[in-house]
Amino acid sequence: xxxxxxxxxxxxxxLAALDHGSLMAAARALGMHQPTVGRHVDELxxxxxxxxxxxTGRGLLPTAEALRLAEPARAMADHADRLARQARGAQGVxxxxxxxxASQPVACVLLPAALARLRLAQxxxxxxxxxxxxxxxxxxxEADIAVRMLRPEQSSLVGRRIGQASxxxxxxxxxxxxxxxxRQLADLLQHELIGNDRQTDIVRGFAAAGFxxxxxHFGLRTDDLMACExxxxxxxxxxxxxxxxxxxxxxxxxxxxxxxxxxxxxWLVVHRxxxxxxxxxxxxxxxxxxxxxxxxx
Numbered sequence: 001x002x003x004x005x006x007x008x009x010x011x012x013x014x015l016a017a018l019d020h021g022s023l024m025a026a027a028r029a030l031g032m033h034q035p036t037v038g039r040h041v042d043e044l045x046x047x048x049x050x051x052x053x054x055x056t057g058r059g060l061l062p063t064a065e066a067l068r069l070a071e072p073a074r075a076m077a078d079h080a081d082r083l084a085r086q087a088r089g090a091q092g093v094x095x096x097x098x099x100x101x102a103s104q105p106v107a108c109v110l111l112p113a114a115l116a117r118l119r120l121a122q123x124x125x126x127x128x129x130x131x132x133x134x135x136x137x138x139x140x141x142e143a144d145i146a147v148r149m150l151r152p153e154q155s156s157l158v159g160r161r162i163g164q165a166s167x168x169x170x171x172x173x174x175x176x177x178x179x180x181x182x183r184q185l186a187d188l189l190q191h192e193l194i195g196n197d198r199q200t201d202i203v204r205g206f207a208a209a210g211f212x213x214x215x216x217h218f219g220l221r222t223d224d225l226m227a228c229e230x231x232x233x234x235x236x237x238x239x240x241x242x243x244x245x246x247x248x249x250x251x252x253x254x255x256x257x258x259x260x261x262x263x264x265x266x267w268l269v270v271h272r273x274x275x276x277x278x279x280x281x282x283x284x285x286x287x288x289x290x291x292x293x294x295x296x297x
Contacts, residue, residue: 011073011080013040014052018070019163019292022059029160071293078289095124096279100287101143105225106266107131109245111147114290118283125279138271144280145287149264158272163292164263166243169255172235182238182255185209189217192237194228197221202240205261244295266295 016026017037027034045052052069053060062070102111107129115127130143138146138157152159169188182188189211195202195218206213215221220236222228228239229249238255242264246252268288274280 010040010044010047011076013037014044014066015070015073015077017041017053017060018062018066020161025059025161074289074293094122094278094282097126097128098145098279098283099128099130099143100145100147100283101130101132101138102147103149103225104131105229105242105245106147108226109248110291110294114287114294117290118286121286122282125282127283138269144270144274144277145284146269147287147291148267148269151265151267152269156272157269158275159267159269160288161265161267162288163266163295165266165295166263167240167261168243168246168257169238169259169261170232170241170246170252171238171255172232172251173253174251175235175237176253176255178235185211185256185259188238188256189213192220193218194220194222194231194237194239197223199223247296266291 012030013026013032013036016030017023020026020029023034023038023041027037030037041052048065048069050065051063052066053062055061100111100115108131111129115129118125118127132143138152148159149165151161171191175192179191182191185206195215197215202218203213203215220231220239222231225242225245229241229245231237232239232241232252233249240261241252246254268284268291270280270284275284
């Protein structure tokens with residue numbers, strides 16, 4: 001294949017199919033017809049000479065080639081968006097303030113690099129970062145854009161799923177050297193466990209696996225993922241953490257990595273009435289490209 005024959009417009013459909021897991025969802029996100037997205041994916045596979053997705057009854061399963069190509073494809077799309085923004089900038093500079101709301105782990109781990117790149121690309125846009133889990137701040141116009149782990153249910157909000165946050169069990173290597181490494185789920189009950197305070201996700205996860213436990217099984221309890229990370233780094237026990245947090249801490253070791261823990265969906269959310277604002281759209285587009293990279297594809 002010659003470079004001049006490559007159809008760069010197919011990348012957008014490929015990334016949407018990768019992020020959304022089905023042609024129907026990808027078409028909905030792009031505002032296109034499903035057959036068009038499918039044709040784009042087929043054409044890209046033909047041009048590259050590789051299979052990017054396995055078609056299953058549940059949707060699209062990315063191949064190793066698709067995952068390998070995801071990062072350069074996102075970089076290509078990011079450059080294309082930057083070129084388009086620069087072209088629009090020749091007609092008028094996009095400026096103003098955009099208020100972004102996110103939970104503490106997202107605000108402290110995922111967003112800093114993305115916002116740093118945004119400031120380089122859009123120096124006339126200022127960002128106010130609000131650390132909050134409350135969906136109401138969008139409805140009350142206390143924020144312009146939110147990064148959330150739940151799909152918005154309110155009709156006045158528009159959401160786009162941009163990826164998912166994988167979750168696993170982790171412990172400090174020193175803790176494992178001291179107490180031993182669990183080999184099966186039942187072994188965890190013999191360890192110091194860090195669990196939830198008011199939330200019940202971990203208790204329900206154990207129950208689904210056939211283990212009826214209570215919050216008293218957790219000697220340390222917190223609903224704050226940043227606090228959980230700090231406890232794990234202190235060697236306090238075994239706890240559950242997002243992979244994007246754990247991968248920046250080489251001293252944290254995955255425990256029972258085959259545990260079937262459902263990932264958290266990651267959504268960008270905006271109020272319907274303001275999504276067409278040039279400055280909000282510029283930040284929305286940048287985060288939609290940057291955050292999947294920070295999540296790990």
